[in-house]
Structure formats: structure tokens, C-alpha cells
Amino acid sequence: MxxxxxxxxxxxxxxxVGSLVNMGIVAAGPMLVPPPAGVDVTDPASLAAGxxxxxxxxxxxxxxxxxxxxxxxxxxxxxxxxxHRAAFAWAIGVVFLAGGVAAATMIPAPAWFIAADxxxxxLPMAWLAIRLGRRLASAG
Numbered sequence: 323m324x325x326x327x328x329x330x331x332x333x334x335x336x337x338x339v340g341s342l343v344n345m346g347i348v349a350a351g352p353m354l355v356p357p358p359a360g361v362d363v364t365d366p367a368s369l370a371a372g373x374x375x376x377x378x379x380x381x382x383x384x385x386x387x388x389x390x391x392x393x394x395x396x397x398x399x400x401x402x403x404x405x406h407r408a409a410f411a412w413a414i415g416v417v418f419l420a421g422g423v424a425a426a427t428m429i430p431a432p433a434w435f436i437a438a439d440x441x442x443x444x445l446p447m448a449w450l451a452i453r454l455g456r457r458l459a460s461a462g
Contacts, residue, residue, distance in 0.1 A: 328404030335402050336414040340395020344387045344418075351383025366429075373430045381435045388443035392418040396451035408452045415448025 357363050361372035396411040403410040422444055426436045
């Protein structure tokens with residue numbers, strides 16, 4: 323496969339894997355830490371009305387979904403890319419960050435969570451994916 327096709331595949335695979343990891347953790351979150359009584363997390367109006375009832379533990383799954391989804395997607399992009407591997411991992415991190423910024427404007431959440439999420443869950447995870455990829459490539 324040519325480097326250009328591998329790079330296209332890297333972006334597609336990174337976005338797909340990262341999104342699947344993110345969605346899986348988000349879906350499992352309410353089963354692990356149930357939302358406060360009376361709050362339906364699938365209904366934006368219910369979520370907005372009941373967000374004041376949420377504790378820090380309720381934000382663990384969304385943070386992990388964003389961080390681990392970005393990590394997995396950036397790692398896959400790094401691994402699949404035919405050239406400029408770090409650039410493709412960073413690109414996945416930036417795309418997921420853009421999604422995080424969009425979500426922060428649409429989904430109610432405390433300022434501390436939005437700040438932690440945007441500062442720690444996206445670009446640092448892309449950086450970590452690059453480090454992990456380099457380490458594994460040099461070991462193998």
C-alpha cells in the first residue's frame with residue numbers, strides 16, 4: 323500500500339477506533355456510576371435540569387471516554403500511517419479536541435470539568451500515543 327493510502331487509512335482508522343472507544347465508555351458510564359435519581363442522561367433537557375445533582379464521580383466516565391478514545395485513536399493513526407506518523411496522531415488529537423470544544427458548548431457541565439477535559443483529555447493523550455508508539459516500535 324502506498325504511503326498516501328496508508329495515511330488516509332490512518333485517519334479513518336484513528337477516528338473510527340477512537341470514536342468506538344469513546345462511545346463504549348460513555349455507554350458503560352451510567353451502569354458503573356448511575357446518574358442521580360430522576361436525571362435521564364439521554365435527554366438534554368433532563369440533563370440540563372439535573373446537572374447540579376452530579377458529583378465529581380459522575381464525570382469520571384466522560385473524562386475517561388474522551389481521554390482513552392483520543393489515546394486509542396491517535397495510537398492507531400500513528401501505527402497505521404505510512405509517513406509523518408506523529409502528524410497523524412496529532413491530527414486525531416486535534417479533531418477530538420474540536421469535538422470536545424463543541425460538546426462543552428452544547429452539554430452542561432461544571433467549569434472545572436470542562437477545563438480538565440479540554441486541557442488533559444485530548445492533546446496530552448495524542449502526545450502519549452506518539453510516545454507509546456515510538457517506544458513499542460523501537461522495542462520490536
